[in-house]
Structures are given as C-alpha cells and as structure tokens.
Amino acid sequence: MLVLSEVFDEFLDLKEINPNPSEQAVKRLIEVVGDLPVDQYTRSHAKAFLASYSEQKTSTRRRRLQCLTSILNFAFWEYDIDKRNPFSRIIIKGEGKDATPREPFSVAELKGLYSASLAYGRLRLILPILGETGCRLSEVLGLMKQDVIHTEDLLVINIRENDCRGLKTDNSKRSLPVVSDSATKALQKLLEANSDSPYLFPRYASCGNLNNTGASATLCQHLRKYYNGKTAHCLRHSFRDRLRDCDVPLEAIDQAGGWSSVGGVGTNYGKGYSLPKLADYLRRIAI
Template identity: 35%
Template sequence: MKTISVPYTFTKAGYFYFSRRVPRDLVSQYRSKRVVIALKTRSAHQARALAGANAAKLEAYWVQLRLASSDIPGLHLVKSGVRSNSAYSLVNTVEPVSEDQTTLLDALQIYLRHKAKGRPKTFTAAAERSTAYVIKVAGNKALQEYTRADALKFRDWLVAKGLAGSSVTRNFSHIKAIINFACSELAIEMRNPFSGVFHDRTAGVVARKPIPLESIRNIQAACRDIDDDMRWLVALISDTGMRLAEAAGLLKSDIILDHDTPHVRLIKHPWRNLKTQGSQRLIPLVGDSLWAAERLLQADTASQFAFPRYNRQTTTSANAASAALNKWLSPYVPEGCTMHSFRHSFRDRLRQIECPTEIADQLGGWASYSVGQGYGEGYSLEVLASWISRAA
C-alpha cells in the first residue's frame, strides 16, 4: 500500500520500501515493470530523503537510457576510443578519456571521489540529486556545452517545482561546486554558466524563531516531571545550544562529569559527523543540561550511546528525533518554534548578558569570521562556564 506522506514508497512490517514504475518506453530494458528497493528504515523523514535521492538517480539514469537508444547525429565522426554516450550509473563511472568530453556526470564522479570521503551519505545524495535535476532540465552534456540559458532554465524549473529560495540556493551551490572542482582538476578553462544566477533567496523561507525564556522554563520543568530519555535530550540541549544531531549522537564517554568543570566533549563519530570544523568543541554543563547529563549516566543501559533509541543503525537518526520531539514540544512553544529554536534562544540569552561574540561562537560552534579568532586554543572551560552559567 502506497504511503501518502512519503512519495514513491510503501510500508511493510513498519519498514519503508521505495517503489517506482518503469516508464513504458524503457520497460523492454528491465526484467520487471517496477523498481522496488528496501530503504531499511521506519522513519518517515529518513525514508522521504532516501526515496527522493533514489527517484532523482532513476530520472537521471532514464535520461541516459533514452539518449543511448536514440540515433546520435554524426556518430560516424567520433574518434575511436572515445567513450560512447551509452547509459551508465551515477555511481560507477570512470574518468573521462578527454577533458573535452567531460560531462556533468563525469564531473560529479570526480567531485564525489575526492570530496565525499568522510562525509555523511547526505552529502553524496544532495550532489547526485542536484545533478539529476540539471540533467532532467538540460541533459547530460559536456561541461563546455552548458550555457547561461541552461542555468536560467534550471532556476525557473526549481522555482516552478515549488522549492524555497534557500533550497534553490543549495542546488546551485552543489552544481557550481561540482563544475568548478572538475574544471580545476582537469585544467578546463571556462566560465561556469551556473555562477551569479539571480533568484529570490527569501522566497518561501520561514525565519527561525527563538523560544521565549518563560517557555524554556516551562519545558525544563516538564522534562524533570516526565524524566525519560527523550526529555533528557530536550533538557540537555536547552542550556547548551547544541544542535539536535550533535546531542543525539553522543556517547556516554563524551559526557565528562568527574571534572572541576562538568562538560560535554563534542567530536566527530562515524555515525554522526559535525557540521563544521568549529563544531568540535567543549561545552560546560550547567542548570538543566547538567541535570540531564547526570540522569543519562545514571540510567541502567548496556549501550555505549547516551541515546540508544536514536543510534540503532549505522547513523544517528536525527530526523526521527526531530519529528518526535517537535511533536511533543508543540504545546509548550509559540507557533513556528522547533527543537532548533533552542539554538536561536541560546544565542539571544548570551546577547542579553553581553557575552563577547568570540565566546558565544566558541560555545555554539558557530563559524568565525576573523583570522585572529583562529589563533590559539580558545577560551578555557572555566571562562566558558562562567558565561554559560549566567545565561542559564
């Protein structure tokens, strides 16, 4: 039975499966009339992302199949040894024979081969999805053959698709990065036609709202009353400003309580990456965040994870955590506020006590914009604790 909330999927025994009918003109090239793939997840949010990525890959592959089955003008003029325009997978291509023949799919593979190492699967999925979009709109051509008209057509297609301005920006960022990197690697001299394309970046974008301090106090009180692992996660974030994925992917050993300054050590893990280099940091534990950390370590669980329910697979299920916690949080906060709003509130609370920007950036793992901020090891735990205690 198809699901309404997650396109191209159905559920079986609680798990999501990707399902897509093969187009009529390509059925002869398949052993089945339908492509069905187990997504190995019960999370609707995760299934939606995986299904979207699979659908984009299939669209791009079907474009290639159709090109391969059509008559290629001037094929008799192509030099022997040059790779034909036959269909090939997004993930199993090889280096092009000549940079003059480097297509967008070739550029994608060069980009991912070097850039995707150590990155989460979402990095690859996003790059592949944006590439598939361009191929659907303008075809898979040699990089030098793309024009400004193709870029404008791509922009208009994304807007017509209903994407918010921020999503349009992300798609263009991926394509620009892919083309620029391939050109740099292969010494191709060309102007990237996807650079500098105007679009309304604010269209459809909803501003993130901070949670009022009074609401935070009510939420923290509710967390102490209910006193379970989900509420510990909320409380841990409430006075630290951590991102939800950062907190959900913690090990128990990342929580250091036997120290003069109790703190959380945020580092990269194979199951949960960090957003930026500056996201790796130490955060003092105070107030309700300290209470939550103590309850976590007192919990009688055999797991090494602080939150086992969100780390049952190879990656931290941050989307599942977000869906469940946002639903619980809804009655306590103004409309438009989510778990991520704690992070906005954290910054505002630091502003209210006139916390220096450099300290606020270090506490929240926000990017630094000054060369001087990159010098030295940063502020000590004791200094950070004095400021975060005042904010809490």
C-alpha cells in the same frame, strides 16, 4: 569521463564535510536528469533540478544548488574541464522573501519545555541539552557516551567528529561545560538508559549514519504545535541572546556555540577561555 555518482564518491573521500545535504542533492539530480558524465550537465538540467524543489523554501533550494556547485567545481578543476559550472549563479525568483522570522524562546517557555522533556524522555531529552549548550542538533544527536566526561568539578561534553557525523566548521570542535541542572539531568538519563550502543541516541545515530532529518522533523513537529512555530534551531538563537543579555563577552559566546568569531585575527590566538571560566559565564543563564 566519470559520472556524477563516481565524482561525488571521490569528493566525499577528500572533503571532511557532513555528507547528508550533498547526498540528498546528488540523489535528486540523478532522479531528475540521470547519472551523467559531469561534463554533460547543462543549465537546463540545473533548472530542472531547481524546479523539483518548487515546494521548498528558497533558502533550501539555494543550499541544494550550492552542494552541486561545489561538487562540479571540484570535478572541473580535478579533471581540467574547461566549462562554466551550469549550477552557479542561478537566480531564484523571490529568494529570501519566503523566510519566516521566528522569535527566540523566552525563559518561561524554556522552563516549561525542559520540565516536560525530562518527564517525557526519549528524543525530547535532547531539548534541554540543546537549549543550555547552544549546540547544533547534529552535534548532540551524534554524541557518544565517551564524549560525556565527568571531571572532579565539571560535567563536560566533547564535540568531536566520529563515525556517524562530521562537524560543520573547524570552530565546531570544542569542549563545553554543562552547568544547567536541566541539561545535566537529561544527560544522566541518557547515560543510564539500557542500551549497548556507544551513542546517546541509538535510534538516530549509528556507525556511519546519523538520521538528523528524522530527528529534526519529530522535534519540530512538537515544537511548532506548542511553541508558536518555533523549531529546534531556535534554541540555539535563544542561547546566544541569553548570553548576550548577561553581558558575556562575544569571544566566549562564539567559543561556547562553536561559531566563527567576528572579532578579528587576534581572537584566533591562544586556546580560548578555560573550561572553568566558560562554566562561570554559562551559569549566568543556567536553567
């Protein structure tokens, strides 16, 4: 019987997912109870794994458990193991009660943040891009220079899988016009930087690796200090709120942010909004 690390390699080879969260979970389980044959893991092992994350929020603990649940489900089906998954249906005491609600960024806060970021440079150049496109951190952090396209009328970023990172969902793959002056200036600075790397953020992105965790920690440390506990992901929430307040159709909002549409089957028909039309909607909120 294959041990966990061997099954995980096979799991990653077959699944097109971002490997980082699952890798962290597998590494932690091996550290806590060992790299065992997959049919030898028990409920007590799962609880020991959960206890090792006792300092983390319940949402983080749940995500790590879900990673291992998926891997063992794969193993049990693939190798005809007749056993209940010991990592499934675990109750986490107080789950959700430790969540910290965060307010989205105001327009005034965004203007100040963008101005400071453009003056500072380096990693903080990502902030106006995140705020004005609604992209996830990993989507922009893993952008390659060739993903930034100058057309006759529009500046476009192509969110695609590449050698340093995958995408969260099928809807995440998209082309997005950049109409904000702040985001445009940030992209220009990154493209003009003196680097031989094909990536916009070579310190955090390279072939086969994306240091999303390190970048997130650096950005969030700055944002929490000066913006009342807000995080980089709050920019994505603010983006959606701003579009909603400007009466942008839900389908266009979902398309821009790479969200799964909640509008029913019909919303998946066709190619979606054209880039010029999407650009018109984004201009309503551009900073």
